[in-house]
Every structure is written in structure tokens, then in C-alpha cells.
Amino acid sequence: AQSVAQPEDQVNVAEGNPLTVKCTYSVSGNPYLFWYVQYPNRGLQFLLKYITGDNLVKGSYGFEAEFNKSQTSFHLKKPSALVSDSALYFCAVMGGSTLGRLYFGRGTQLTVWP
Amino acid sequence: GAVVSQHPSWVICKSGTSVKIECRSLDFQATTMFWYRQFPKQSLMLMATSNEGSKATYEQGVEKDKFLINHASLTLSTLTVTSAHPEDSSFYICSASWGAADGYTFGSGTRLTVV
Numbered sequence: 511a512q513s514v515a516q517p518e519d520q521v522n523v524a525e526g527n528p529l530t531v532k533c534t535y536s537v538s539g540n541p542y543l544f545w546y547v548q549y550p551n552r553g554l555q556f557l558l559k560y561i562t563g564d565n566l567v568k569g570s571y572g573f574e575a576e577f578n579k580s581q582t583s584f585h586l587k588k589p590s591a592l593v594s595d596s597a598l599y600f601c602a603v604m605g606g607s608t609l610g611r612l613y614f615g616r617g618t619q620l621t622v623w624p
Numbered sequence: 625g626a627v628v629s630q631h632p633s634w635v636i637c638k639s640g641t642s643v644k645i646e647c648r649s650l651d652f653q654a655t656t657m658f659w660y661r662q663f664p665k666q667s668l669m670l671m672a673t674s675n676e677g678s679k680a681t682y683e684q685g686v687e688k689d690k691f692l693i694n695h696a697s698l699t700l701s702t703l704t705v706t707s708a709h710p711e712d713s714s715f716y717i718c719s720a721s722w723g724a725a726d727g728y729t730f731g732s733g734t735r736l737t738v739v
Contacts, residue, residue: 553732
């Protein structure tokens, strides 16, 4: 069965500091991994994905994530956080027999303080 | 490209009434559409998967008679919450897939409040 774990409900970081939002996954077969961001009462905004290729994936708004197969992790990172990055972040994995079906982590609330 | 329009963005309805939410792919044909539900400060849970022209497949625990899904065309799927009750208040999000491994897009979501 496919699953995603985001071990931290909340991450707090000062503006300008690097940030990391953790994600580990469990999937049968090759993983397709995604990060989304959600602002209050809004839909999901796509940040980045790993399908194949380079383990380091660069995405929108300066975010990047590193796929680590041995640790089954796909942590989201940004070298220098902005206050406007404060939002809810979801890691997701695609799996199963239906293309497009996503399994989401429970979400991590990122707060960047000035 | 690959835009999904979800309407309405928010709706308030009285308990006992029905509400219809539309999910429309604007520039591609969606072979599969997914409906998710999100409770406050919680993750997204898949409710059902629908393929054009066939009955939706519901996840365990989702009442199919309460959450009616219609996927009548390759560009439109609707979710109707029948006889809504306050506990149905939630954020509903659709996504549409065109069949590729990473080929899908999310709608902007619908905030349903039942009073």
C-alpha cells in the first residue's frame, strides 16, 4: 500500500534561514512524489515533483527537494525562507493502479517569522 | 495549459438541501477525475474516482448515495452533496487526469458550509 508520512505538524523558521519540511514514503514500485502548498481556503498549488532522473528536483518559488531512495525520503527545502512561504505543505505519492490517484501526507504547517 | 475550473468557490446551504459542485477541465480531456475532502487542518482524503461514462468508485466509508458523482463528459464531473448536514461542511477539491503518470491538475476547491 502507498503511504506518506510527514513527521512534523509544524515547522517554525526565521526569515532568511534555510527551511526543511520532511517527508518519507512507502510505495510499491517506482515512486512518483510531489509537493504541494496550500494557503487558507485555497486549492493546492504544485511546487515540484520527482518522477525519474536527478535526485535533486528544483521547483517553484525557490523550493527544491531531494529524492533519497535508500531512506525513502523526499524532503522539501529552501535555502532562504520568506515570510510569504508560511502555509500548509503537503507531500504526496502517486501509486496504485489508477494514474493520478494521490496519497497525501497529513500536512506540515510552515511558519516563517520576520 | 491544463487548467481545471471548480465552481463554486464557496457555498452556504441550509441543512437538508442539496449542493452541486462542478469540476471542469478547460483545455484537456479528463479521462479520470478525483474528488477529495479536506477537514480543517487535516489532510486530503480521496472520496471517489470517476471515469467518463461509468460509475464512480468510492473509497471505503464514503456514502455513495449521499455524495453523488457524475462524469458525463470528458471535461465535466459533478459532485452533489445530497441532504446536506452540518457535518458535511468541509473543503472539497477535485483533480482531473489526462492519463499520464504525472498528468493531472487540481481545482481551486469549494468551501461548503451547511447551516
